[in-house]
Amino acid sequence: MDPVKIIEIKKSVFADNDMDADLLRKELKQRGVFLLNIMSSPGSGKTTTLIRTLNLLKDRIRIAVMEADIDGDVDAVKIREATGIPSIQLHTGGMCHLDAEMTRQGLAHIDLDHTDLVILENVGNLVCPAEFDTGSCANAMILSVPEGDDKPLKYPLMFSVCDLVLINKTDVLQCFDFDMDRCRKYIRKRNPRAKVLPVSARTGDGIDAFAGWLLEKVNNWKQ
Amino acid sequence: MDPVKIIEIKKSVFADNDMDADLLRKELKQRGVFLLNIMSSPGSGKTTTLIRTLNLLKDRIRIAVMEADIDGDVDAVKIREATGIPSIQLHTGGMCHLDAEMTRQGLAHIDLDHTDLVILENVGNLVCPAEFDTGSCANAMILSVPEGDDKPLKYPLMFSVCDLVLINKTDVLQCFDFDMDRCRKYIRKRNPRAKVLPVSARTGDGIDAFAGWLLEKVNNWKQ
Numbered sequence: 001m002d003p004v005k006i007i008e009i010k011k012s013v014f015a016d017n018d019m020d021a022d023l024l025r026k027e028l029k030q031r032g033v034f035l036l037n038i039m040s041s042p043g044s045g046k047t048t049t050l051i052r053t054l055n056l057l058k059d060r061i062r063i064a065v066m067e068a069d070i071d072g073d074v075d076a077v078k079i080r081e082a083t084g085i086p087s088i089q090l091h092t093g094g095m096c097h098l099d100a101e102m103t104r105q106g107l108a109h110i111d112l113d114h115t116d117l118v119i120l121e122n123v124g125n126l127v128c129p130a131e132f133d134t135g136s137c138a139n140a141m142i143l144s145v146p147e148g149d150d151k152p153l154k155y156p157l158m159f160s161v162c163d164l165v166l167i168n169k170t171d172v173l174q175c176f177d178f179d180m181d182r183c184r185k186y187i188r189k190r191n192p193r194a195k196v197l198p199v200s201a202r203t204g205d206g207i208d209a210f211a212g213w214l215l216e217k218v219n220n221w222k223q
Numbered sequence: 224m225d226p227v228k229i230i231e232i233k234k235s236v237f238a239d240n241d242m243d244a245d246l247l248r249k250e251l252k253q254r255g256v257f258l259l260n261i262m263s264s265p266g267s268g269k270t271t272t273l274i275r276t277l278n279l280l281k282d283r284i285r286i287a288v289m290e291a292d293i294d295g296d297v298d299a300v301k302i303r304e305a306t307g308i309p310s311i312q313l314h315t316g317g318m319c320h321l322d323a324e325m326t327r328q329g330l331a332h333i334d335l336d337h338t339d340l341v342i343l344e345n346v347g348n349l350v351c352p353a354e355f356d357t358g359s360c361a362n363a364m365i366l367s368v369p370e371g372d373d374k375p376l377k378y379p380l381m382f383s384v385c386d387l388v389l390i391n392k393t394d395v396l397q398c399f400d401f402d403m404d405r406c407r408k409y410i411r412k413r414n415p416r417a418k419v420l421p422v423s424a425r426t427g428d429g430i431d432a433f434a435g436w437l438l439e440k441v442n443n444w445k446q
Contacts, residue, residue: 035412042349042378043370070350072376094380096319096350124377125350126265127293127319144368146392147266153295154347155265157317169369175395 004076005088007109017132021100024135034221035103035118039158042124044144045168047075048201049210050119051082056083057213060118061218066106068098068123070180073119086110097128097129100135117218126151130158138217140164145176149183152155152190159190164197166210171200227299228311228406230332240355244323247358257444258326260380260382261421265347267389270298271368271424272433273342274305279434281308284339289313289329291321291346298344309333320351323358340414340441349374351382361440363387368399374404375413384415387420389433394423 028035039044047067049176054063065087067075076089090106092098098106103120108116120136122129141162143151146169152159165187167180184196195213199206251258263269270290277286288310290298299312313329315321321329326343326382333341343359345352364385366374369392375382383390389409407419418436422429 003298041347041370042374043264043367069377071379072374074373094354096348123350125319125348127346128351131317144266144369146367146395147264150297151265153297154292156294172369172395172398175398189232206311 004073004080005109006073006091007088007106008091008093011068017099017101021133022137024100025137028135028137029221031112032222033112033115033118035120035134035136036179036217037120037122038127038136038142039122039129039139039162041126041140041147044124044142044147045201046124046142047078049142049166049168049207050121051096051209052201052204052207053214054079054083054085056207057117057215058083060215062114063117063119064110064115065121067121068093070094071122072170084203092123093179095134096125097150098134099132103134103136103154116222117214126155126158130155130161132153134186137221138163139167141155141185142166142168145169145173145178149178149180149186152183152186156190158195159187162194164189164195164213167196167198169181169202170198171203180211225430227296228331228332229296229314229327230311231316232312238323240324244356244358246321247327250278251358252444254335255339255445256335256338257441258342258343258357258359259440260343260345260357260362261365261381262345262349262352262361262385263347264349264367264370267347267365267370268424269344269347270301271366272365272389272391272422273344274302275424275427275430276341276434276437277302277306277308279292279430279439280340281306281416282286283438285337286340286342287333289333290344291315293317293346315346319346319348320355321345321357322355326357326359332412339445341435350382353378353384353408360444361386363389363390365389366406368401369397370439372401372403372409375406375409379413385414386419387418387436390419390421391424393421393428394426403410
């Protein structure tokens, strides 16, 4: 296998990221490509969740993955090895988030004419990525059980910009004082329209529901 | 009890944060006040670890706590209720880190003439806080077992600026594929001089070692 492609992305030159993000979304709509931006804390299980989900979807739609990290290419390599799906690594040069122009630089390395879904795995961080619209067609975040059910109170913006909240690592619920109902209540407080799905990337529990949600989004986007 | 004091801190006006941080450190040295900056991901157990540790130290040295968060005052209230130690809440106005001037704004609300140790609990984030010197006399970080042993590879700067790495939640080691030796090796790769202490804030395991490390630092600082 060739080495994973590593793209060194540069800081945006656009003053108005929101306008640029809307433009990118329009371009993606015209091309029939759905871009999902996934955010979370470090270590919440983004990559493992993706591997499970992509293996369920890869024979039904054409997928590509962009892994954003400050350094390394561990995640892009993992995704490609475990799913066979084209994956590239974006290096943010120390930056803690991606904006629309940085996302566009990554997309330029993907064959969009033969892709239905692009997954953007954002930098592991519950603060900054929430502040920058990447141009994505939907935002999802992963909160993992060990992080605690109070996170929607402490990182309000992240929860309010997400269409979907996956609550991962439900297989270790018995090891932690995590109250699922309380967590749902806190999420609703920040964002009444967010869909909440408990999953376990390790056992595969709930992953079919996430795959179903994603497939529906991709199909609706193409209409 | 009075409500916890909430300070809305403002963005620094100083162009050179490093110079300002050095200045703050000198001032703290002159006053014999040791400032520890603690960083971690959201949900790694910073507050619980602190409560355990402060209860071991509070009869031996005079302590104050500054809790930095984007919103809320949950942590400052928790610390004060569980330890009786003066705690204030710093609101960063959406910002993902603290710099030296923001730290100084917090310190202005603490009675430094009667304090030996100030703990600064930084914003939960493995990226941005590592980039800004707060003027602290030492940096510590908490990595929790559920986040995974590969984090030093993915967040190199954070590990390289820390004098101490606490590996928390060792009580759930059996629930996760976390290799302590591998993690120590990755940390050494980033920062050979960092001290590594496995702890469990839940059971109290290892907390005495952290308290001992801190006490020694505070005593040396006053000489």
